[in-house]
Amino acid sequence: MNKTTNKGKLSVIGTGPGNPEHITAAARKAILEADIIIGYRTYIEQIPELLEGKEVLSSTMMQEVERCRKALNL
DSSP states (O other): OOOOOOOOOOOOOOOOSSOGGGSOHHHHHHHHHOSEEEEEHHHHTTOGGGOTTOEEEEEOTTOHHHHHHHHHTO
């Protein structure tokens, strides 16, 4: 088993049903505190006001496993 010294934090959040007003306070806080955002492009495009100054890695539908791999390898 490989041991790493990475001490980052990974948050998995939902952005609600499509209107930025429906994002929970906890999800909004996690997004604002994040350095890097990884997600499905359509959902990422719904929250531009929360992404200023962040590195954003987005991809298309059916790329869920690859997005998870990217997140875990940061």
